[in-house]
Amino acid sequence: MEPRLKQLLEDLTRSLCEAIAESPEVHDRLESIRREGYTLNLFLDCKPCESDDAARTEEAPRRPAQPPPFRINGRDLAFLRSVGIDPTRKARSRTSRR
Helix, strand or coil, X not given: CCHHXXXXXXXXXXXXXXXXXXXXXXXXXXXXXXXXXXXXXXXXXXXXCCCHHHHHHHCCCCCCCXXXXXXXXXXXXXXXXXXXCCCCCCCCCCCCCC
């Protein structure tokens, strides 16, 4: 392992341990796990980042995203109408007026 990467991971480990030690809620949860007879292990994976071009070539081709279907229930419709919005009304065409 590269010395710089090793140092970065050691710094991260130290920071995580300090954050865990300072949180009473996390400490309580860890104690609960220990009382149940388990040992908690946290594993982090570290690998070089891929460039955007390399990542795109490895991804499967995607279909164009379709917008989700518009759905509204009766309660939503009643609320919208109560505030002056009627989503069932046909939209007027937008033409510029002079």
